Amino acid sequence: MANLKRYNDGLFKLDLWIRRLLTIGESGALYTALCDGVCDIVGAGTAVFTTIDIQAGTLTYMAASGGWNAMVKGLAVPMKSGNLCASVVACGTPLRIDRISSRADSCELLQVMDMDAALLVPVLEEGRVTACLSAFRVGNPFDQIDEQLLQQYAHTAAMVLRTVHLMVDLRRHAAMLEEENDERTRAEQKLAETNVFLNSVVDGVAEPMVVVGLDRRVIMTNRAARDFFQIAEAGSDEACHRLIHHRDTPCVRDEGMRCPLLDVRTAKRPVIATQEHRDRSGDKRVVEVMTSPLLGSDGTAIGIIEAFRDITDRRQAEETIRQMAYYDSLTGLPNRRLFNDRLRQSLALAQRSKRLLAVLFLDLDRFKLINDTLGHAVGDKLLMQVAKRLKGVCRRDGDTVARQGGDEFIINLSVISDVKDALKVAQKIIDSLRTPFVIDGHELFITTSIGISVFPYDGRTSDALVKNADFAMYRAKEQGRNNCQLYTPEMNSKAFERLSLENDLRKGLEREELVLYYQPKVNVDDGQISCMEALVRWQHPTLGLVPPARFIPLAEETGLIVPLGEWVLRTACRQNREWQKAGYPPMQVAxxxxxxxxxxxxxVEVVERALSDSGLAPRWLVLEVTESIMMDGTESTLATFRVLERMGIHIAIDDFGTGYSSLHYLKKFPIHALKIDRSFIRDITTNPDDEAITSAVITMSKGLNLKVVAEGVETVEQLEVLRALQCTHMQGHLFSRPAPAEQFAPVFGRAAGAYLGFGTWC
Ligand SMILES: Nc1nc2c(ncn2[C@@H]2O[C@@H]3COP(=O)(O)O[C@H]4[C@@H](O)[C@H](n5cnc6c(=O)[nH]c(N)nc65)O[C@@H]4COP(=O)(O)O[C@H]3[C@H]2O)c(=O)[nH]1
Incomplete structure (x- = not known):
């Protein structure tokens, strides 16, 4: 009865401990409670829970009851055959030991524990021994009831342990899942942030960018691209030819539309191409497209990246520069440079194909008259209309009509079969100008003179052909204008050179190629500049600075001296006035x-106009005339001189001594000064005759109350002789060579008297 009661009590306790164990969710605490349960159920002094790792061959003390827990917990020992637990594992049945000390296989631990009796039961999981529950006590040995209770406890505990282990595993899994979930959320968040960052970077790029897949679908666009191509969404997944080129089919190379996708796949590197697009307002834009391959993580191409740059403005600027460099801004015709380029190309072609080529040189007849009388604006419009008519005549491919400058045009007939062809074209041009031009209400008639040179007869280079056509044009002018002339070798003679110089001088006057140099006349008494003589120079475009001796006689012969002289007069008066305004000591200009x-x-009118336009007072102007003027002069010359004199203008006789040296005329004409010709001065120190003549002229001049100026003073010795002869005014290289006006400013600034350094100023 007592045993039954003990057994029932034990079962009751067992039930309580099992319930308690089920409330513990953590393994460590569970094992300790398990051991405490053993002590309570079977009345043990202490209990130990040991797990077995068969494969590793170890026993691990997971927990012990009471104070032993801290000592044994976690202790792993090899599963030796002498070990009590090992015996339980080996046979899989409980083991009861009444006197531990009598057992040879009691381990050191038990000896330390100093226990008498032991009861060990295996803990089975799915039929395998996985652990051992051991109860120990001092005194009474364990009996059958204890063994049954402990076995029952071990059996139930095994289920609890499994349940708890499952729950722990579940919890761990749940925690891992949660952690994984958090990590995924964090990764997704990071990805979203990266995307926002990348999109804002890509959108921040000012140039349009489009990413296209190998299937031609647009994967991505930036804001600039969406704006430019009017795309609604960033990755619209539409085909690129639709979105970008507004075509139903992909771009095909043979239609002249390069396909960047094909290009990049062929080249396997970035490719640059030019495309045309329409912008929002429908305007045509020229776009440069830089296409690069888009590579996947394994390095294979998965698409392309297209970066577009609007180069319309750059193209326009380039076109403007090209236009300016190669075209005449007034008529829009090719200019001389482009003409020469094209002529060289035509020549190479004509040489290869052994064909003829003609150059026509045109100069409009009396165009200057229209320009002068009706003004430049009308002249310009006339040139534009003439250009139009010329283009109307020369319409064949390869022909070039160019403006050479001014009223000159030049035409290249790149292929002709006969010289007569060139003559026919020239005649057509002459005919085309017959119909009058109506400009600003004026009906204008203009004709042209045309010179023709033909390759290979009249020259083999572009320069020779142009030059010879130019010569032929002079001949056409000579022949009474409004006609055409073929070049002949005789034209290339001195007479034609002169003719061409005359023509150049005419143009030079129009193009303001003339410049004035000045040479001072010095009063050696006070060292002051008393007068500046204006001496004209011609800044020829190819010949350089041409001296007057080369063109003044020609200008006189052709009458060009009249406009030229007027220009000199006006320029010199204006210059003297400017010197005066600048505060320099007043002096005359000759x-x-x-x-x-x-x-x-x-x-007289010309002089009056020059003075009134410049504001120069007449007394500051000297007109230098040669002796011959007085000799050949009629009463009208005398009358003119008298008017000029009354106006207050001074008149000087230039190169005195080389002509008649007539005293009679000196008395008759209102002369103020004489300039002794430099041929007397040159040898004045060595030739007593020259000295005597000079002395006589000086004495005579004084008698007539004329100022004397010695020309061409080059040395100090000449100066000393002249000074001894009482000549006070001198001019020559000793003081200064003729020089441009601006070079005298520093000289004028010098103190009075300092001019006589007798060195060269300029
Ligand atoms: N060897 C030498 N020569 C000196 C010396 N000092 C001055 N000369 C040169 O002598 C010439 C003096 O001018 P000119 O007798 O009127 O002779 C002038 C004048 O008759 C004419 N000329 C120059 N400008 C004009 C102009 O505007 N109108 C006209 N109608 N004739 C002009 O051309 C001529 C030559 O002018 P340029 O060549 O400038 O030559 C200038 C001058 O440079 C010197 O010490 N030694």
Missing amino acids: VNISPRQLQQGSL
């Missing part, structure tokens, strides 16, 4: 007047 200007009969 201008050479040619006989032709006097014969013209308008010298």
